[in-house]
Amino acid sequence: MKDGAMIFSGNAHPELAKKICAYLKVNLSDALITRFSEGEIRVKINDNVRGKDVFVVQPTSPPPNDNLMELLIMIDALKRASAQRITAVMPYFGYARQDRKDQPRVPITAKLVANLLTVAGASRILTMDLHAGQIQGFFDIPLDHLFAIGVFQEYFSGLNLKDMVVVSPDVGGIKMARAYAKRLSAGLAIIDKRRISPEKAEAMHILGEVEGKNIIIVDDLIATGSSLIEAVEALKKSGAKSIQAAISHGVLSGPAVERVDKCKDLEKLIITDSIPIEDHKKHPKIMVLNVAGLLGEAIKRIHNEESVSSLFD
Secondary structure: OOOOEEEEEEEOHHHHHHHHHHHHHHOOOOOOEEOOOOOEEEEEEEEOOOOOEEEEEEOOOOOHHHHHHHHHHHHHHHHHHHOOEEEEEEEEOOOOOOOOOOOOOOOHHHHHHHHHHHHHOOOOEEEEEOOOOOHHHOOOOEEEEEOOOHHHHHHHOOOOOOOOEEOOOOOHHHHHHHHHHHOOOEEEEEEEEEEEEOEEEEEEEEEEOOOOOOEEEEEEOOOOOOOHHHHHHHHHHOOOEEEEEEEEOOOOOHHHHHHHOOOEEEEEEEEOOOOOOOOOOOOOOEEEOOOHHHHHHHHHHHOOOOOOOOHOO
């Protein structure tokens, strides 16, 4: 990269920040991020950032409130230290599931977080596989949206699977599933499901041919895992030969890992390291793919004022 770029990391995912720095062959810049005695976040930027192009790596993964507040305070500190440009690198953009008023008296948290980041002083956002593409429109600053599809494509291409069918677990994921199907030269199917509650869904109908096929379920995130297990059970009942899941963000909250473990029909869950996954790296059913190269390349291109969209050509 050209001179003047600096990369900082919050406490959310320092391992990923170090991998990005290794890819870019730069040192991770120094910042003190601790807590005051009562729990308030304390930040001090130890390196001189005046006139610099600064990138802050901080997914708003669990605990989301702490990690989001930490990011906002870091951005404020960098702005007051006269950084020329501040890019918030958020591999996982939390609070994205409430992106519209689908019921009375509910918030739009994705817009609220967009406002907070802008007011704090962020000049630009770099994120990956947003829960909904329209969230980009909530920002009044530039946003670069990356896709993990290339990382997954490389993995599945190496498996040499025949008769592949990419499955979207709901109607909202059709666009994502279609992109995967095109890249992998695979068929396409959709599960039409009815949601019982915010945490539970009941699979209803499968649109597409899955009998005797090798299935790849694609989605942007897995939280409790209930939707995934419902989808796997429905696909197996319809005669699927083998089932794997490729999911960008492995939140894996609550009983998710236990559910994946007990689901005999799910052969593999493939996620990325957009969120810290230390506890699951050695799980026999969970494969973790690295996205440091993808994020690092995007950071380099942003800093050098080059095209980021050409990453997906």
